[in-house]
Amino acid sequence: MVGIDYKYKVATIAIVALFMDLLDLTVVNVALPTIQRDFGTDSGAISLVVTAYLTSLAVVMPASGWAAQRFGAPRTFQFAVAVFTFASLLGAVSWSFGALVAARALQGVGGGLLVPVGMALLFRAFPEDERAKASALFAAPAAIAPALGPLLGGLLVDAASWRWAFIINLPAGAAAFVLGVAWLRSEPSDPRHRLDLGGLVAVSAGVVSLTLGLTWLADDGASPYVVGAGFVAVLALFLLVRRPSDQASPIIDFTLFRRRSFALGQFTMFTSSAGFGGLLFALPLLLQGEDELNATQTGLIMALHAVGILIATPLGPRLVSRYGDQVVLAIGIVGSAVCTAGLACLAHGATQLSYAALLLLAGISFGLMIVPQQTMPFSELADEDLPQGTSLLSTVRQLGLAVGTSLVALPIAWQAGRGGYSVALALAGAVTLAGAAAVMVNRRGRGARRVEAL
Numbered sequence: 001m002v003g004i005d006y007k008y009k010v011a012t013i014a015i016v017a018l019f020m021d022l023l024d025l026t027v028v029n030v031a032l033p034t035i036q037r038d039f040g041t042d043s044g045a046i047s048l049v050v051t052a053y054l055t056s057l058a059v060v061m062p063a064s065g066w067a068a069q070r071f072g073a074p075r076t077f078q079f080a081v082a083v084f085t086f087a088s089l090l091g092a093v094s095w096s097f098g099a100l101v102a103a104r105a106l107q108g109v110g111g112g113l114l115v116p117v118g119m120a121l122l123f124r125a126f127p128e129d130e131r132a133k134a135s136a137l138f139a140a141p142a143a144i145a146p147a148l149g150p151l152l153g154g155l156l157v158d159a160a161s162w163r164w165a166f167i168i169n170l171p172a173g174a175a176a177f178v179l180g181v182a183w184l185r186s187e188p189s190d191p192r193h194r195l196d197l198g199g200l201v202a203v204s205a206g207v208v209s210l211t212l213g214l215t216w217l218a219d220d221g222a223s224p225y226v227v228g229a230g231f232v233a234v235l236a237l238f239l240l241v242r243r244p245s246d247q248a249s250p251i252i253d254f255t256l257f258r259r260r261s262f263a264l265g266q267f268t269m270f271t272s273s274a275g276f277g278g279l280l281f282a283l284p285l286l287l288q289g290e291d292e293l294n295a296t297q298t299g300l301i302m303a304l305h306a307v308g309i310l311i312a313t314p315l316g317p318r319l320v321s322r323y324g325d326q327v328v329l330a331i332g333i334v335g336s337a338v339c340t341a342g343l344a345c346l347a348h349g350a351t352q353l354s355y356a357a358l359l360l361l362a363g364i365s366f367g368l369m370i371v372p373q374q375t376m377p378f379s380e381l382a383d384e385d386l387p388q389g390t391s392l393l394s395t396v397r398q399l400g401l402a403v404g405t406s407l408v409a410l411p412i413a414w415q416a417g418r419g420g421y422s423v424a425l426a427l428a429g430a431v432t433l434a435g436a437a438a439v440m441v442n443r444r445g446r447g448a449r450r451v452e453a454l
Contacts, residue, residue, distance in 0.1 A: 009183040010125040011137045013176055014118040017081055019141035020172040021111050024088075024165075025053070026149025026306075028104075029280050030299045031162035033288040038162065039097040043285070043420075044218030044413035047405050050281055052101045054402035055211045056108020059204045061395045062251045064116040066195045073124070074184040077117045078177060084110030085173025091166035103166075116394065121184070147306035150284075154299025199243060199251030206236030207399060214406035218413040253388050256381065260441075262389065265377025266396050268435035272333065272369055273400025275432030278408035278424065279305075279340050279362070280401075285412065286421040287355070301355050308363020309370070316371030325372035330439045332372075333432060335365030341429030344422040404431060 028049065036046045067076045087106035094100035126134040156164040213229030220226070241254055257263040280302075287298040312332075319328045339362035346354055374393075381389050411423035 006183075006185070007125040007130075007134075009179070010121055011134070013077075013179045013183060014122045015137060015141050016172055016179070017077075017084075017114055017118055017176040019145050020169050020176065021084065021114050022141060022145035023149045023152070024107070024111075024169060025050075026146050026280070026302070027153035027156070027165045027168070028053075030150050030153035030284050030295055030302060031157050031165045032281070033285055034157050034162045034295065035100070036285075039100070041097050042219065042413065044215060044409050045097070046285075047218070047281060047409035048101045048215055049104055050277075050405045051211045051215065051402045052104040053108040053111070054277070054398050054405065055207055056105045057112040058207050058395050058398040058402060059200075060109050060112025061116060061398065062203060062391055063195060063200055064113050065391060067113060068117050068120060069190050070195070072187045072189040073117055073121050074180070074187055075189070076113055077121055077184070078180045080110045080113035080117060081173055081177045081180060082110075083107075084114055085170060085177065088166045088169035088173060092163045092170075094163075112398075116391065147303050147310060150299035150302035150306070151296070152299070154294070154296035157295035196251040199240060202236045202240045202243075203251055206233045206240070207402075209233040209236065211402055211406055214403070214410070218406075218410045252392060253385070256385060256389060256392070259380040261379045262377045262381060264438040264441060265373065266393065267438045268329065268333065268369075269373050269377070269393055269396050270400040270403075271431055271433075271435035271438075272336065272366070272373070273397045274404030274407065275336065275340055275428045276366065277401035277404030278428030278431065279343075281405040282408045282412060282421055282424040282428065283343065283355075283359075286418070286425075290418045290421065291350075293352070297352065301352060301359060304356050304359045305363035305366070308360045308365075309367040310363075312364040312367025313370055316368060319368065320371050320375070325376050326439055328368055329372035329376065330436055332365045332368035333436045333439065336362050336369065337429045337433035337436075339365060339429075340432060341426050344425035344429070404428060407431065 032046055032049060035041070035049060036043075064076075071079075084107055087103050087110060090103035090106065091100055094103055122134050122137070152168070153165055156162075156168065209229040209232040213226050213233065216223060216225045216229065240252060243250065257266070284298050284302060287293045287301065288295060293301075316328065339358050342358050343355065343362075346358075377393055378389055408424035408428050411427065412420045414420065415423060
């Protein structure tokens, strides 16, 4: 082990940690129906198992860069692994639904630091001319974990208990932590690097209020709590936008949204992530509830979405170079939206093959979106704006997943039986399709700029 290059040691640690983090969400989604039955939770509140995690991710991710500079990337990474692993243990031994939701929120704190700081460590360990190799190493768990997660989650739930969806994180987390202590080199920290605390508080208040407001809306309708949460979310957004623009390191730099491609790219990332999050939440509940499939069958069907992504992702760069990012993105958005809405049209008793075929096509469509969504927002940004832009894109992705999950929980809670699930999946498809409008606006803008240039 002594002869292993440092860059491959870092790659090993980062891959183990990333695989654990990405596996977690898809495993837990398949376990949701069993968790709901065990705790006797209603359809609206069960979404908190997912949204508590995603909300914490969205809140913590913008501060990951500050934490890595303030305390050093290796130390921050080790802290993130320890928090995520400890929270997984708490999730496994949860004695109540509230304890499980709290454990998921704590997991999100670890996960929000784990991925961006792990990526920074990995890219820093490889020379500049080997960054493509580092990117490929990092992409491997990102491709495999979502495909393996649903099936593994189903097998664990059927063979043992939903608690194993959290127990499986423990050996991976322990391995990543021990290897990190043994292998990671210390890096200098900068105690003078300041956190935009006011901005972070506003982001936290806004995201948490939005998520809780949607959850309360599902449970109690338009109650005073819902109105209050909505007011706090709007106020937080107002304060964020109105903050002084001369901040040294703002948590969100709203001047970036003056670039059309960046603003519209963020919008398409939000809508596609919201639709995807809604699909991941609603379909396992439908399959194991109304269609009475077991967790393993559900996991096998859900895994086909990730298989579709694996099929389409390698084609993305070639299609973008030939037809342009806007065309490929539009095709992916429309295809994903139509397939998601198509799931809403399947009658009770539809064959597993029907679900599988639509999910595979939805995954292929979603895979076509990945490359243009990673390039379109940054086409007009200067190099010095890229760190802030990429951090914001990751935050928007997590926020979209959380909001999409909360949105589709509304019709499921309000309408009993298959009708609620049909509306939920149709809503997920409609939210995804909204991104196509942004693509059209961006294409018109590019056309106008070309005319002006002529």
